[in-house]
Amino acid sequence: MTADPATPLPSHRQQPDAKGFFGPFGGAMIPPQLQQQMDEITHAYHRICRSHDFIRELRSIREHFQGRPTPVYYCKNLSQEIDGARLYLKREDLNHTGAHKLNHCMGEALLAKFLGKKKLIAETGAGQHGVALATAGAYFGLPVEIHMGAVDIAKQHPNVLRMKILGAKVVPVTFGAQTLKEAVDSAFQAYLVDPVSSIYCIGSVVGPHPFPLMVREFQRVVGIEARAQFQAMTGELPDNVVACVGGGSNAMGIFTAFLDDPVRLHGVEPLGRGPTLGDHAATLTYGTEGVMHGFNSIMLKDAKGEPAPVHSVASGLDYPSVGPEHAYLSRSGRTITGTATDEETVKAFFRLSRSEGIIPALESAHAVAYALKLAKERPDESILVNLSGRGDKDIDYVMENYAALADET
């Protein structure tokens, strides 16, 4: 199944099928009592997302609370410096709370309100999803419980404080590697205790059906805006669209609008310290098919076939699987999978900060690092990067660990 990466797949509009499959990937491999809940959420979602009340309220929230539309920005200085491709950013870092995650959190919380749910439960990695959901909980007056690995709690202290200030309960997860994968396990356990009055608000296009579908639909506003904005600015479509891929929500958000276009779509995975298992989280690059957290996808496994330990300088990309639609689009050849190492990422973090006055999240800096490499290969083309979040949360970590790289850029 390999196609020219710029060729649309004829069938993607029908994806996923009624059972949540994107080709062989996706589905819902979950306990029977949860299946009933998922079916209910699926039916309710399909009904509610078409209702005028829901659409009107979500649009109003996006405009008046989130600050949408976010701009597309031409990086004049950086494009000049690299003397090659033209670089553009979709400024999701300018969303209220500083990342694209509020797009799906406000949607999920609004859905929870329409469903009459009494509590929002979620996991968080870098803390961005936790902060975004805590924000949504405050907005709608719904209690929020966030599960977070103890390692990430130590690394992302300001986001932990933000969640507490916003009134959310933060549950530290102290088993396993104490990062994102364990946080998902822990949040699922909490949700299973009372799946009727609570709802699990997944933080990316992962998990059992219908979450990969719902989160993609709530994020697709990014691509719809970016496509129109880019055309208004330049009179054409971008040659390349680049986004970092953890679970894959910001990437699906922007890719979805370009699937039918002759545009190369690049998903960038964290190569961390290098290609040895345990040193990276480059799932599509090194992984194989498998089931985790209730869905079939590509995942990184250890010798026993269990989810492997992963590493990335960006906590939000530290996940040993990937959204099923990404697995499908990458294996079918519609998207290109690239990587950026920790070091390339931190250099890009400083470079964008100094050239353009924009401090990117370490997650987003992966996409910038890859775009800088792509710019050398394709000097005549345009590259639109989804700048998924801002880097305020990362400044202490970067300066404590990588201050030496600041002057190398």
Ligand SMILES: *Cc1c(COP(=O)(O)O)cnc(C)c1O
């Ligand atoms: C969480 C996060 C990501 C990774 O999540 P996706 O679902 O892959 O988008 C990327 N960028 C930022 C800023 C994040 O907070």
